[in-house]
Amino acid sequence: MNLLYKSTRNTSQKVTASEAILKGLADDGGLFVPEFIPQLDVPMDELKDKTYQETAYIVMKQFFTDFTEEELKHCIERAYGDKFDTKEIAPLVKIGDTYYLELFHGATIAFKDMALSILPHLLTTSAKKNHVTKDIVILTATSGDTGKAAMAGFADVPGTKIIVFYPKGGVSAVQERQMITQKGNNTAVVAIHGNFDHAQSGVKTLFEDQKLKEKLAQFGYQFSSANSINIGRLIPQVVYYVYAYAKLLQHEQITPGEKINVTVPTGNFGNILAAYYAKQMGVPIDKLLCASNQNKVLYDFFETGTYDKNREFILTSSPSMDILVSSNLERLIYSISNEDAKKTAELMGDLKQCGSYEITPEMRERLSDFVGGYATEKETAEIIENTYKNTGYVMDTHTAVAAHVCRAYKDKWDNYTKELVVSTASPYKFLKSVMTAIDDKYQTMDEFDLVEELNKISGTPIPNAISEIKNAEIRHRRECNVDQMKETVLDILEIEV
Numbered sequence: 001m002n003l004l005y006k007s008t009r010n011t012s013q014k015v016t017a018s019e020a021i022l023k024g025l026a027d028d029g030g031l032f033v034p035e036f037i038p039q040l041d042v043p044m045d046e047l048k049d050k051t052y053q054e055t056a057y058i059v060m061k062q063f064f065t066d067f068t069e070e071e072l073k074h075c076i077e078r079a080y081g082d083k084f085d086t087k088e089i090a091p092l093v094k095i096g097d098t099y100y101l102e103l104f105h106g107a108t109i110a111f112k113d114m115a116l117s118i119l120p121h122l123l124t125t126s127a128k129k130n131h132v133t134k135d136i137v138i139l140t141a142t143s144g145d146t147g148k149a150a151m152a153g154f155a156d157v158p159g160t161k162i163i164v165f166y167p168k169g170g171v172s173a174v175q176e177r178q179m180i181t182q183k184g185n186n187t188a189v190v191a192i193h194g195n196f197d198h199a200q201s202g203v204k205t206l207f208e209d210q211k212l213k214e215k216l217a218q219f220g221y222q223f224s225s226a227n228s229i230n231i232g233r234l235i236p237q238v239v240y241y242v243y244a245y246a247k248l249l250q251h252e253q254i255t256p257g258e259k260i261n262v263t264v265p266t267g268n269f270g271n272i273l274a275a276y277y278a279k280q281m282g283v284p285i286d287k288l289l290c291a292s293n294q295n296k297v298l299y300d301f302f303e304t305g306t307y308d309k310n311r312e313f314i315l316t317s318s319p320s321m322d323i324l325v326s327s328n329l330e331r332l333i334y335s336i337s338n339e340d341a342k343k344t345a346e347l348m349g350d351l352k353q354c355g356s357y358e359i360t361p362e363m364r365e366r367l368s369d370f371v372g373g374y375a376t377e378k379e380t381a382e383i384i385e386n387t388y389k390n391t392g393y394v395m396d397t398h399t400a401v402a403a404h405v406c407r408a409y410k411d412k413w414d415n416y417t418k419e420l421v422v423s424t425a426s427p428y429k430f431l432k433s434v435m436t437a438i439d440d441k442y443q444t445m446d447e448f449d450l451v452e453e454l455n456k457i458s459g460t461p462i463p464n465a466i467s468e469i470k471n472a473e474i475r476h477r478r479e480c481n482v483d484q485m486k487e488t489v490l491d492i493l494e495i496e497v
């Protein structure tokens with residue numbers, strides 16, 4: 001059976017999975033969603049003995065139905081190989097009563113690698129299938145992790161170019177160094193004078209610019225997106241929820257069918273949406289805890305039914321979650337509106353015009369799978385410190401936000417459901433914040449000197465992603481204002497206006 005995709009804002013146009021991957025965003029500005037969420041067609045009892053790659057095939061074949069078995073397996077093999085530092089790809093670690101699903105064992109030591117290591121292969125395969133002859137230009141806004149992971153995936157992939165915009169001053173020192181030292185002749189990095197939301201809405205505007213699209217076509221280019229709005233990123237993220245549950249079962253940590261709670265540190269709402277899809281596929285998940293930092297738009301949304309981005313943007317120690325417009329929430333809105341594209345378009349119009357929207361009481365009722373929570377900067381630091389002191393485990397700031405929200409929920413409701421906390425970054429990526437949470441004395445030390453310190457106190461080996469950037473040459477120095485993004489793209493592509 002062929003599963004087609006439609007836009008959240010207009011359901012009359014339907015496209016195949018490979019077309020949706022190529023386009024990124026639908027023509028009407030909506031996001032592509034599958035016509036329905038398929039059910040897992042392999043029982044958990046069998047899934048529990050599968051490798052990550054085998055699980056990936058079982059899940060993805062249900063969504064990407066126009067790919068042949070050979071194509072899909074080829075993409076999976078190239079993505080989930082020795083770029084990861086563990087054969088398990090996404091290991092589960094039990095600390096106290098909590099299971100941490102570590103999604104940071106890929107090339108750039110953050111969870112974005114889980115999807116961005118496969119996206120280039122899905123995209124180039126999609127291009128071949130659809131007889132695309134133009135070069136694909138990946139345009140990406142990043143709050144720090146996506147940009148590097150996307151470039152690592154796309155660097156020197158024939159037929160592609162990638163341009164990354166990041167907020168100047170809005171990413172960690174390690175994140176910035178990782179990006180500006182990126183190799184590959186098809187990569188470009190631009191620091192914009194603005195925050196992540198400026199970068200993201202700027203990129204969205206470029207995608208919607210029909211004149212620009214024509215101009216690019218003349219020069220043999222077409223845009224595509226590596227942001228988490230691309231269905232080619234969302235679906236690979238469903239895989240690790242299926243895998244994690246299966247592994248809990250394999251290691252007899254849960255009984256068959258036992259429900260678990262999943263806490264996800266959330267920014268753009270992609271990762272947690274994938275968990276929601278996994279639940280709909282049949283993975284026994286009870287609550288999905290959506291963990292925010294002090295930019296708690298999502299928490300307020302789950303509490304009140306109103307999404308309101310009109311507020312101060314706060315730079316926190318978990319910068320990859322410093323987001324006021326969570327793009328993927330649109331897919332949830334569409335789902336809880338009973339797939340009402342008109343209603344979804346209307347609410348997204350409100351968001352664009354007034355910066356806020358309010359869902360109906362019926363829609364709110366359908367949000368019962370979700371619980372919102374947030375952690376302050378102090379709570380984030382405290383849980384890093386306490387977990388280290390009690391167990392020796394060092395977690396990063398994003399994971400800490402989730403760990404706090406998970407604990408607070410458990411305490412508040414006396415809840416004994418087994419809990420999975422999604423661990424989205426290696427502590428080596430956010431050294432300054434992590435180390436000062438453990439001890440103030442690290443405050444005055446250079447971020448790169450903290451590498452050895454973390455190695456000493458945690459005993460976890462220094463990841464390759466860190467050692468390789470230490471003395472790497474800086475290759476990207478471009479900066480621009482928010483209103484210069486279009487000219488900058490044209491300049492990078494050497495297109496004259």
Ligand SMILES: *Cc1c(COP(=O)(O)O)cnc(C)c1O
Pocket residue numbers: 110111112145146228265266267268269270271272320321398424425
């Ligand atoms: C991107 C990112 C997140 C947020 O994930 P979303 O899918 O955008 O909600 C959380 N933690 C880290 C480390 C990230 O890089």
